[in-house]
Amino acid sequence: MSIDHTPRRNGPTAALVIGVAIAYANVAIGLVATLNTLPALILLGVIAVATIAVLVRLYRPPAARPAPKPTPDRRPIGRSPVVRELPPGDWPGRPLSSIEGYSEDLELTVWVGLTEDGDRVRERRTTRVTRPLRQRELTLISPYAGMDTGKFSANPRIEVGGGRIEATWLAEDIAGRGTVTFTPAVQTGETLEWTLDYPPAGLWNPLREDDIDVFRYDVRNFPIGKFTVTFRVHKNASAVFVQERNRRGAVSDYSTNGEWVVVWSADSPTPPARFEFDVRVNWGA
Structure with missing residues (x-):
């Protein structure tokens, strides 16, 4: 009182x-x-x-x-102060560490071969960790559902820089999705450089048949930093054209050893968006 x-x-x-x-x-x-x-x-x-x-x-x-009566707590009971919605293209049940606690630069390189055997994807990731990171869920680049390529079940080769940490891939039931597990976990303040290499199982078959295709990549489901996409087209092509549909980013092209190379770089900072690229290739006579 x-x-x-x-x-x-x-x-x-x-x-x-x-x-x-x-x-x-x-x-x-x-x-x-x-x-x-x-x-x-x-x-x-x-x-x-x-x-x-x-x-x-x-x-x-x-x-x-008399002592004043305590002010009643009018906050909703049982509700988190922050409501986080899953980004488009995401899926429920993913580890919390895979949607926050780090930021990541991504250098994406796609090879367009003369045949399906020449197609390849390399994802070079630079991950800056702000809290321990043990698992990272990913969706690999794969053909669209319904294409006549069979079930996509790539087992990517993963290389981690530094030699201290090993990474293993565990495929999910959904084609192209899986979990990368780091052993030991990446610790707070560390920067991890790692790459994934894998074949995209006939991703560019429509481009070889029709000379035109659309390549889509979604960066809304992870905290993206710098983002670049490099298209490397077989030397038998006589012309290559790449453009982001919404005119975002910048494009530069050059040729090395007869191979066509087109580099697209996102604006800085990279917006959380789904990027769509119109790709045209003239395969000659």
Whole structure:
């Protein structure tokens, strides 16, 4: 319980109380000295009772103020203060470490061969960890569902820089999806450079047949940093054209050893988006 220390407007001060007490003492001493009789003592008692009554009436101690009632907590019960929705293209049940606790640069290279055997994908990732990271779920680049390529079940070759950490791939039931497990876990403050190499199982068959195709890649389901895509097309092509449909990023092209190379770089910072590339190749006569 808290006490109210606010001065009372109608209450006497300490000086007034002391003055009344002194006056009463003087009157009492004078009466006793002058009269020295029983009536004087009775009168003295009456004055004492009256004085005490007046003092009690005038000087009342401050009333105790009850403690304020606690303010009720109006926050919703059982609801997290932050509501996080899964990004488009994501799936439930993924480890929390795979959607936060790190940021990642991605250099994506796709080879377009003269035949399916020449197709290849390399994902070079640079992962900066802000809390221990043991697992990382990924979706590999694969043909669209319904294409006549059979079930996609690539087992990527994973290389980790530094030699201290090993990485293993465990495929999921959904084609192209799996979990990379790091042993030991990548620790807070570490930067991990690692690559995945795998064949995309006929991804570019439509491009070889029709000379035109659309390549899509979604970076909305992980915290992306720098993002580049390099298209390397077989030297038998006589012309190559690549453009992001929404005119995002910048494109540069060059040729090495007769191979066509087109490099696309995302704007900085990279927006969380699904990028779509129109790819046209003239395979000549």
